[in-house]
Amino acid sequence: MSIPPATWKKQAQDNSRNNASAADNSELEISLEQDQRWLASLVHGDDKYLDQFVLEQRGKPVGWATFFVHPSALRVTLNGWTLYSHRIRRYTLFAPPLLDNRAEPDQLQNLQNLFMLVHSQLGKNEAIFLQSVTDGSALAQLLTENSPLREQFHIFEYGKRYTHRFIDFTGDYDQYLKQLGSSTRNDLKRTRKRFLAAVNSHQTVCYRSADQINDFLDAAMAISPRTYQYTRLGGGLRNRQQLARQYGITARHGWFRSYVLFADQQPIAFQVGHLYNGCYHAQEIGYDPVWAKLQVGIFLHTEILPDLIDSDEKVKRFDFGNDDSLHKKRLSTTAIIQSYVYLVPRNGRNNLTVKIMRTFDQISETIGRLLEKYNLRKYADKLLCSKN
Incomplete structure (x- = not known):
């Protein structure tokens, strides 16, 4: 018997019933960043809110994704200096969508359908930001160079990949x-x-x-x-x-x-x-x-x-958080590689902004290599700090 397709649906902002059932499901491994109650604690002021999407199959919830929606900006930077900011409203996903084992097995299709649904509701100055895309994960596989999502989005890593470190006791x-x-x-x-x-x-x-x-x-x-x-x-x-x-x-x-x-x-x-x-x-x-x-x-x-x-x-575990340092490297026992990823809808202004961002990122990388080559990094960092 074939499994009926699962469908993502947007939930009303005041409807937390489905998320509660996810948090109460002992078969699901839910992280802090996937719990809507945690995300709700971050909401303050009229310019921030949560947008929740639920994956339903046979009338039952089998997947959850809650975005923290807030003001932000796409920034054109040169070695730490901000040259231009394009104000946007950002749909931030702190952790991958939560999928039940009962969901249809094609995770990539489920994820693609989610982002296509979100894309359909985004305004011209809105974008998706993924905070923790782990190398080798289904989410990372979806966002490769040949991703079908690239027809609708500019997809690019924001900053360098980072090492997310832990202690497993x-x-x-x-x-x-x-x-x-x-x-x-x-x-x-x-x-x-x-x-x-x-x-x-x-x-x-x-x-x-x-x-x-x-x-x-x-x-x-x-x-x-x-x-x-x-x-x-x-x-x-x-x-x-x-x-x-x-x-x-x-x-x-x-x-x-x-x-x-x-x-x-x-x-x-x-x-x-x-x-x-x-x-x-x-x-x-x-x-x-x-x-x-x-x-x-x-x-x-x-x-x-x-x-x-x-x-x-x-x-069982100590999570050092998303940034890395020498101390964390020495004190941790395990680690994964992650990246920040933007999905920016394609339109005239975004196309130009993203092109400029990428150009200056390449220039910054070249300057960075020169600073490292001639041991000038610490002097540049001091100058940058004095300007902030």
């Missing part, structure tokens, strides 16, 4: 340390020894409940304005009212799990994170640069891991 904290290189283990020991020798007292506080959110924000937001992420990258903790609302929602769902390191009763480092289905998602992190030489971010990491491993919540 196989035992206690000592077992984790054994998975690391000997030099890394020794560095962690030295970091802890140096920090403990430099302070009279220290405390690492874990914040989990909704009634602890204000205390966490008091401490973390005292640190954040001094961090590199805040002063140089435009990141950090900024809108207290928005953060209090977001973290309050996630705390009530039991996911919020964030930490602050205190030295001599003063907050010096923080980690925002969420624990979901056995995976700890490390998100916003920051430390007071006055303490940089003591590597307080690494020290906080060595405080968080034993707390997670020793908890009763069966933590």
